[in-house]
Amino acid sequence: MRAKVFSITFEASFLAVALMSIVLILDESGKVFMCFMCALIHECGHLLAMMLFSIKPRAIKLRL
Secondary structure, X not given: OEEEEOOEEEEEOHHHHXXXXXXXXXXXXXXXXXHHHHHHHHHHHHHHHHHHXXXXXXXXXXXX
């Protein structure tokens, strides 16, 4: 799966999306969702640091 936003290509493998979806569906406690959200916030911190140093990412890829 591929999308382009503001000249940044976002790419996610089918396997990664499928496995994350299955894990989120089967998680009854909500802890996995919180881990995914923490990882997302962490990675957004990397993007913010890149923006502060005027570095433009070409692509963001999610793979397993």
